[in-house]
Amino acid sequence: MDKFIINGGRKLNGTVTISGAKNATLALIPAALLASGTFRLSNTPDLRDVATMSSLLRSMGMRIDLKDHVLTLDTTGVNKHVAPYEHVKKMRASIYVLGPLVARYGRAKVSLPGGCAWGPRPVNLHIEGIRKLGADVKLERGYIVAKATRLAGAQIHFDVSSVGATGNVLMAAVLAKGTSVIDNAAIEPEIEALSGFLVKMGAKIDGIGTNRLEIEGVDDLHPADIDTIPDRIEAGTFLVAAAITGGSVTLDRIKPEHLSALTAKLLDAGCTINVESSRMKLQAPSAIRPVDVTATIYPGFPTDMQAQWIALMSIAKGTSIVTDTIYLDRFKHVPEMIRLGADIEMKENAAVVRGVAQLTGAKVMSTDLRASASLILAGLVAEGTTEVLRIYHIDRGYEAMETKLQSVGADIQRVAGDEF
Ligand code: UD1
Numbered sequence: 570m571d572k573f574i575i576n577g578g579r580k581l582n583g584t585v586t587i588s589g590a591k592n593a594t595l596a597l598i599p600a601a602l603l604a605s606g607t608f609r610l611s612n613t614p615d616l617r618d619v620a621t622m623s624s625l626l627r628s629m630g631m632r633i634d635l636k637d638h639v640l641t642l643d644t645t646g647v648n649k650h651v652a653p654y655e656h657v658k659k660m661r662a663s664i665y666v667l668g669p670l671v672a673r674y675g676r677a678k679v680s681l682p683g684g685c686a687w688g689p690r691p692v693n694l695h696i697e698g699i700r701k702l703g704a705d706v707k708l709e710r711g712y713i714v715a716k717a718t719r720l721a722g723a724q725i726h727f728d729v730s731s732v733g734a735t736g737n738v739l740m741a742a743v744l745a746k747g748t749s750v751i752d753n754a755a756i757e758p759e760i761e762a763l764s765g766f767l768v769k770m771g772a773k774i775d776g777i778g779t780n781r782l783e784i785e786g787v788d789d790l791h792p793a794d795i796d797t798i799p800d801r802i803e804a805g806t807f808l809v810a811a812a813i814t815g816g817s818v819t820l821d822r823i824k825p826e827h828l829s830a831l832t833a834k835l836l837d838a839g840c841t842i843n844v845e846s847s848r849m850k851l852q853a854p855s856a857i858r859p860v861d862v863t864a865t866i867y868p869g870f871p872t873d874m875q876a877q878w879i880a881l882m883s884i885a886k887g888t889s890i891v892t893d894t895i896y897l898d899r900f901k902h903v904p905e906m907i908r909l910g911a912d913i914e915m916k917e918n919a920a921v922v923r924g925v926a927q928l929t930g931a932k933v934m935s936t937d938l939r940a941s942a943s944l945i946l947a948g949l950v951a952e953g954t955t956e957v958l959r960i961y962h963i964d965r966g967y968e969a970m971e972t973k974l975q976s977v978g979a980d981i982q983r984v985a986g987d988e989f
Contacts, residue, residue, distance in 0.1 A: 573957040573971060575948035576980040577930060580853075581816035583977035587804045587823050588614040588968045589638065589797035593759040595662040596736045597766055597795060598622045601631070601642045602669035603744060604770055606792035613640040613797055617965045618660055625656040625663055644792070647674075654680040654711060660965075664692055664713075664733065668741035671704050671715040679713045686901060686937040694731050698738035701725050702745050722747030722786055730755050730780070730866045736763050743772035745786040754782045757867040758827045762798045769793035801827040802873045803967055804849075806942050808832070809877045810974065811851045812840050813884065813950045818977055819850040830870045834860050834878070838885070859887035859924060865894050876902045876943035883911035884950060885924035892919040902940035905933040909947045909955065930955040935962045942967065949979055 589612035599622070601608045613619060613635060623633045623640075629650065632643040650670045657663040657680035670677035682692060696713060700706050701724075704717040722745050725738055735755040740763075742749035754760070756778060764777040770793045773785035804823045811818035812835060825832070825844045832842050832849075839854030859882060864872040872895040882889040883906060893899050897918040907913055908931045912923040930953035935941035941962040948955030960983070963970050971981045 570958070571960050571983050571985055573945060573948070573960050574982045574984055575930075575945065575955045575957065577928070577949055577951040577953065577955060579814060579949070579978050579980055581811050581814045581818050581949070581974070581977040581979060584819040584821055585807050585973050585977055586821045587799045587807070588612070590614070590759060590762070590800040591616055591618055591966045592732070593762040593797050594619055594640075595622055596665055596759060596763040597797065598626060598640070598642065599665040599669050600740055600763060600766055600770070601644050601792070602626070602647060602666065603673050603740060603767075604790040604792050605645050606643070608642040608644070608792045609794040610640040610642070611638065611794070611796045613638050614800065614968045616968055617961070618662065621656065621660045622662065625652055625666065628653070628656070650674050650676050650678060652679040656680070657682050661690060662733070664695060665737055665740070667695060667713060667715060668699060668737040668739070671699060671717055672720055672741040672744040675717050675719070677713070677715045681708065681711055681713060692733075694727055694729065694734035695737045698725050698727070698734055699741055702738070702741050702749065720745035720786075722749040722784070724750050724752070726752040727754065732757050732760060735760050735782075739764065739767070739774070739782060739784065742784040743767050743774070743786060743790065747786055749784045749786065751782040751784070752780070754780050755866065756780050758798055758801065758824070762795075766793060766795045769795060799823045799827070802871065802939075804828060805831045805871070805874045806877050806946070806967070807973070808835060808849070808851050809881050809946055810949060812838065812853045812857065813881050813946050815853045815855070816977070817850065817852045819848055821848050823847055823849055825849050830868055831874055834862055834870065838881070857881060857885040857924070859885040859889035859922075861890045863892040863894060872896055872899060873939050875899065876939045877946055879903065879906060879913065879920055879922055880943040880946040882922040883913065883924060883947065884928060885922070888921065888923045890919050890921055894918065901936040902943045905936075905940070905944055906947055908933055909944075909951050911947070927952050929953060932956045932958065935959040938962045938966045945970070945981070949974070949981075
């Protein structure tokens with residue numbers, strides 16, 4: 570297993586080009602199941618999760634090729650409708666095939682995802698939504714088994730705003746007979762991107778970008794091409810990298826409006842930010858001010874940036890409180906951060922972070938994608954050497970993380986790890 574060796578203390582300086590959004594891509598690939606033909610997704614990030622989704626869809630008969638960040642999908646040979654446990658346990662987003670499969674082929678068998686590294690992550694809303702559209706859904710031997718002749722439009726109200734359930738039910742509703750309404754739909758940019766792609770394929774969706782989606786089902790859809798939106802979480806992680814190292818970094822190929830909750834907090838922390846169309850430059854202050862954040866649904870502060878914010882607050886001049894209202898247990902990075910000298914106390918779903926003058930390098934363990942990112946950020950500013958073990962988590966969601974960090978002056982190396 571590879572690990573990162575980081576020698577901390579270098580201010581980052583320069584320009585980083587941000588890749589396409591992982592979470593948009595993971596919805597766009599299964600959406601191609603809804604029509605027969607060839608699709609092209611440009612600005613596709615080269616990530617392990619994208620490879621996992623591709624291999625799942627190849628197992629169903631799709632032909633998939635990624636070259637120069639263009640993902641070409643040929644769906645004409647799709648003839649299997651099963652997402653096996655082996656795939657779903659690697660990546661929960663595999664459940665995105667449920668809606669498209671049942672809508673287009675009338676059947677789907679998708680493994681239940683189970684828990685994840687930081688606690689239970691239910692899929693009840695996905696199942697209830699597909700049932701509301703008229704599918705017969707049963708749970709059999711660890712699998713969701715769904716059948717329908719043709720789905721029928723329905724009123725769906727989500728008790729909780731869920732990115733995945735909104736995407737899944739939306740992909741099912743576009744081919745249902747009649748009108749569907751999804752209330753309390755997620756409004757994350759990745760759902761907007763998915764909606765835009767479906768419209769390009771011939772779907773009829775009103776209210777895109779709002780929490781009420783009205784869908785007029787159509788009989789069939791056709792292939793389309795799309796340029797994937799930039800990854801707002803990768804962008805946010807590099808903004809924090811600049812801030813935590815006292816540096817100055819420009820991000821290229823971003824959508825600044827997708828970052829507004831984070832940039833507001835970075836301004837409060839004392840950073841200077843300049844925005845110019847699809848570029849943003851962050852200049853760190855001489856000292857980071859403590860700033861409380863509460864992770865919540867979009868356009869609030871993203872839970873996928875909560876761990877990185879804790880890393881930044883660990884060297885702030887004072888105490889801050891970082892709360893997560895989406896995933897109450899998503900704090901596996903905290904004990905590792907404490908090993909780097911951070912002063913953090915957990916109070917239920919809130920971390921009380923008392924800024925310290927200096928973090929110190931140590932061996933730490935990645936437990937999940939964003940936790941890994943936070944440990945790398947802490948390593949960039951810690952005195953001495955930090956080893957971040959099990960970085961396969963990072964490869965799930967950040968393309969060429971160490972190469973991009975090296976290009977702005979970080980001392981970070983990937984080495985084949987002898988972990989223990
Ligand atoms: C997506 C993102 C993930 C991000 C999360 C929240 C992808 C591939 N992943 O995950 O990076 O952290 O959004 O922004 O896009 N819930 C239920 N029942 C359900 C589904 C969800 O109760 O059936 C709850 C969850 O436990 C959680 C909340 O809804 O508390 C939001 O989760 P959700 O938006 O569904 O997250 P994902 O789509 O899994």
